[in-house]
Amino acid sequence: AAAYQQVINKYALKAIDFDLEEPEYENLTAINNELGAAQILQRNNSGLYVSITTAGTPSGTGFFGQNVLTNAKSLGFTPNNFSIMPFDNGFSGGASQTAALEQFHTLLMNTFGWTSSNAYNHEGVSLMNGRSDAGEMFPQSEFQTVLNYATSHGLSRYTFWSVNRDRQCSPPDNNGRTSGTCSSVAQTPWEFTKFTARFAGATPPQSPPPTTESPKPGSCTAPPWNSSTAYTGGSQVSFNGHTWTAKWWTQGDTPGNNSQGVWTDNGACSGNPTPTGGGGTCTLPPWNSSTAYTGGSQVSFNGHKWTAKWWTQGDTPGNNSQGVWTDNGTC
Incomplete structure (x- = not known):
């Protein structure tokens, strides 16, 4: 035990x-x-x-x-x-x-x-x-x-x-x-x-927690992407100031950051600036959903620096219910 x-x-x-x-x-x-x-x-x-x-x-x-x-x-x-x-x-x-x-x-x-x-x-x-x-x-x-x-x-x-x-x-x-x-x-x-x-x-489990991704200004009308939601082909979401369309069934695959190319980028929402992902003066490697990180690993994502609390793969910094990543602030 x-x-x-x-x-x-x-x-x-x-x-x-x-x-x-x-x-x-x-x-x-x-x-x-x-x-x-x-x-x-x-x-x-x-x-x-x-x-x-x-x-x-x-x-x-x-x-x-x-x-x-x-x-x-x-x-x-x-x-x-x-x-x-x-x-x-x-x-x-x-x-x-x-x-x-x-x-x-x-x-x-x-x-x-x-x-x-x-x-x-x-x-x-x-x-x-x-x-x-x-x-x-x-x-x-x-x-x-x-x-x-x-x-x-x-x-x-x-x-x-x-x-x-x-x-x-x-x-x-x-x-x-x-x-x-x-x-x-x-x-x-x-x-x-x-x-x-x-x-x-x-037999639904408890409702998943809402995404912690901050809403982007502008005119995105698609619902924000949530790592806990299962999407079917053709579903549309907004993420990081862009609108995305799922090519097939997907769950937990971050738009713009997965090796399978599950999501089609339909471009920036009207009036939204295009975020830089790592952004600013970040010198840390950008987070990648297909990479396995051990506790203490540091990455950059969405203009912030993040530290993994334990082993993780595919958990989006700032957007997972387990709180795997510690936000160390903006770059």
Whole structure:
């Protein structure tokens, strides 16, 4: 638990998932250690979202997965959710995955004595997009099937492995092979990630804090860009005195400062001066959203000097809810 706590402290984590699978989850001592650590972290970190993920089978989960539930109950430990991974185990599409979730729902009720609604509220699912390790196929339509089930039954978690695979291979089917960097199905970038965004919209978290970017004078009519907002292609925002249009789905990509070129610069708003970014007499390197910074790193952004409090990547100085950057004043 102490080692995990160091990670929580360093990165200001809001959530943590314990992925318990082969071969470790066949070791009862190891399972007790992991569950005990999760329980300590839950107790010592108010508001930390703790989830436990284990293997999925057509019957919900297997013998060792049931041991995870039984041991959690014996410890008096109730995480925010128990999730299963319904893939790599003889599944065939979304219908078989939702059937497994129903079986797992029954296991949760029987193990913990929960009502049906309470069991659903403590249940989650972790999917695999496209072609699985075992050659099962889970295209976008199957993700929609599971999303419909998750939202209609009030599941508390809907996620997948992995965002890094949420892109099309070349050729699209990857010659019938599974890849760790693409999905092996025909798709546009981030199609599977959009399902998780829809799930978040079905059970909204607390409203994100407003952007701290100071409004620019002039006649910008587009809403200000916010790093916490998910934008679809064609969305328009104002940022740094310019109007920008999203080319595709995006979240957290700073207009004018991302390697993918997500945003099209439509020019300065009428009457707005064009900011210089680093501006003034700044001698520090300009902030870059694709660069990983360690605590103590200094950058220039929007005419100010900034110091990172801890490791960060993609968090815009002055415009993130975690307050990663210390504003050292204007250049």
